[in-house]
Amino acid sequence: MDNKIEFEVEVKEAMLRKGITMTDIANELGVSVGYVSDIVKGNRKPEHYRKEISAILGLKGK
Template structure:
């Protein structure tokens, strides 16, 4: 996966397995697709959104760090 952080790569893997699109995550969080993508790539910090993304995808706690 090109240029994803560890968090982003894990999130994208789960999204791929569950057929969840960036658009779906963005709509659930009330933010833009671009913003979610930037969080996963690490170009935006997304302090408030990262834990929400992790919870939405059922990721392990502590993966947001």
């Protein structure tokens, strides 16, 4: 699986598992919900916030 797609899938699954919303992530990052939505949908590259999103969701090695 492509790394970009793999990250998106892992983010979506972790959000569901942990009950974390895009609003929660947006608030933690200090960005809009739309920005987070674009990352989750794959419309925006997550590289700037990849580590922060991974930390919020408890994803290891991302």
